[in-house]
Amino acid sequence: MEKGKISALQLAMMLYPAIIATAILLVPAITAHHAKQDMWLSPIWAAVTGVITVFIAVRLFNYYPQKTAIEYSEQIAGKWLGKFIGFVFLFFYLHVSGIIVREYGEFIIGNFFIRTPLLFIMGSMILVCAFAVRGGVEVVARLSEVAVPVVIVVIALFIIMLIPDMEIKNMFPIFEHGIMPSLKGAIIPQSWFSECFLIAFLLPYVANQKDGQKYALFSVAAICSTLVVVNFTVLFVLGNITARFVYPVMSAVRYISIADFLEHLEAFVMAIWVAGAFLKIAVFYYVLVLSTAQWLRLSDYRLIVFPIGFLILLFGNWSAPNVMELSHFLGTSTPFYLNTVQTVIPLLLLLGAKWRHRGKKA
Amino acid sequence: MNTAGALLGSIVVVVLIFLLELPRFRRAEKKEKATFLVLLGLGMALAVVLIYFPDVPGPTQLVHYIFEPLARVFKLE
Numbered sequence: 001m002e003k004g005k006i007s008a009l010q011l012a013m014m015l016y017p018a019i020i021a022t023a024i025l026l027v028p029a030i031t032a033h034h035a036k037q038d039m040w041l042s043p044i045w046a047a048v049t050g051v052i053t054v055f056i057a058v059r060l061f062n063y064y065p066q067k068t069a070i071e072y073s074e075q076i077a078g079k080w081l082g083k084f085i086g087f088v089f090l091f092f093y094l095h096v097s098g099i100i101v102r103e104y105g106e107f108i109i110g111n112f113f114i115r116t117p118l119l120f121i122m123g124s125m126i127l128v129c130a131f132a133v134r135g136g137v138e139v140v141a142r143l144s145e146v147a148v149p150v151v152i153v154v155i156a157l158f159i160i161m162l163i164p165d166m167e168i169k170n171m172f173p174i175f176e177h178g179i180m181p182s183l184k185g186a187i188i189p190q191s192w193f194s195e196c197f198l199i200a201f202l203l204p205y206v207a208n209q210k211d212g213q214k215y216a217l218f219s220v221a222a223i224c225s226t227l228v229v230v231n232f233t234v235l236f237v238l239g240n241i242t243a244r245f246v247y248p249v250m251s252a253v254r255y256i257s258i259a260d261f262l263e264h265l266e267a268f269v270m271a272i273w274v275a276g277a278f279l280k281i282a283v284f285y286y287v288l289v290l291s292t293a294q295w296l297r298l299s300d301y302r303l304i305v306f307p308i309g310f311l312i313l314l315f316g317n318w319s320a321p322n323v324m325e326l327s328h329f330l331g332t333s334t335p336f337y338l339n340t341v342q343t344v345i346p347l348l349l350l351l352g353a354k355w356r357h358r359g360k361k362a
Numbered sequence: 363m364n365t366a367g368a369l370l371g372s373i374v375v376v377v378l379i380f381l382l383e384l385p386r387f388r389r390a391e392k393k394e395k396a397t398f399l400v401l402l403g404l405g406m407a408l409a410v411v412l413i414y415f416p417d418v419p420g421p422t423q424l425v426h427y428i429f430e431p432l433a434r435v436f437k438l439e
Contacts, residue, residue, distance in 0.1 A: 292397075318408075
């Protein structure tokens with residue numbers, strides 16, 4: 001079905017934007033709401049979920065080499081239950097892709113293209129992603145390889161340019177109410193980290209598979225440090241009003257003013273976010289299309305790319321009536337949704353696989 | 363958004379997808395053909411439903427209904 005091969009480094013580079021792109025969009029505000037000045041600590045707690053999820057995915061992959069989550073869930077849970085679990089994954093990735101596209105669209109409309117119809121913004125992004133997905137896993141991987149370094153450099157530049165506006169005292173008092181606020185603030189970001197389960201669908205196409213786990217964990221570490229640095233920046237620049245913004249990073253970048261000349265750099269924020277969101281949507285879209293083809297045992301997935309893109313567009317439109325509802329949903333039930341499908345179900349699958357392989361050497 | 367325009371738009375999208383994939387569609391096996399048509403049909407049906415009943419409860423409401431009690435336990439409101 002998929003004959004392309006990617007390297008372990010490319011896997012890490014696909015994982016990075018797949019989590020970062022929206023994690024620095026809405027999440028810092030939600031984290032700040034719960035953790036206040038301890039918000040910089042939350043991503044570190046959150047990374048624990050990422051590490052656990054990577055371990056689960058890699059263990060499952062070791063039990064069933066060259067198989068994706070859709071294929072081995074059938075072998076572990078039996079035909080009907082396995083198909084049902086596969087359907088849950090499919091529906092989940094369709095729904096989540098829709099939500100991501102919607103987040104992207106709302107961000108663009110809320111900040112830049114105020115009079116452009118939402119459907120047009122979402123549709124054009126899906127169209128571009130569809131062409132990437134039709135090219136296969138190699139194309140998506142190479143696009144990440146090109147764009148991720150640029151995204152990292154631009155984020156780093158923003159942080160350096162914001163240094164004059166930073167107030168270190170905003171982070172004090174540390175642990176004013178103990179460790180609990182930072183843990184509570186970690187609930188939302190940790191669910192983003194559960195998206196590391198995407199590697200369960202990509203590992204079979206990695207050429208140097210022994211390095212898969214190492215690079216996936218490296219990616220988790222990179223994501224965690226990026227989030228910590230971004231949260232520090234937002235906290236130092238905006239202080240205790242961070243929670244009142246919908247897109248705190250965006251608002252922080254508006255503070256950049258160097259020599260009264262270099263100002264209004266938020267257009268660059270949009271540029272890197274479009275790049276990041278493109279990669280994120282492309283990775284999710286690819287996983288969804290590939291899983292659908294595997295679930296139905298098709299021999300080629302290219303034909304169903306566009307029909308699924310149309311469905312993603314509709315789900316994006318359907319997922320929430322407006323951005324406030326979307327933010328509320330992301331701040332309340334989403335973490336449990338993401339964790340249930342991407343951490344708990346794989347964990348149950350792993351237990352099932354262990355039980356099936358009992359007595360045998362793995 | 364006006365209803366007729368949206369309906370026309372979705373029909374155009376579906377027809378365009380079909381025409382764009384026609385060469386590949388001809389070569390495809392029976393199963394792929396069926397999947398392609400069913401997915402397009404599902405898309406068109408969902409589009410019609412969403413155009414006439416924009417507020418029909420969706421997967422988000424279902425998920426919210428299932429997991430909201432947990433969110434309340436953790437006081438995430």
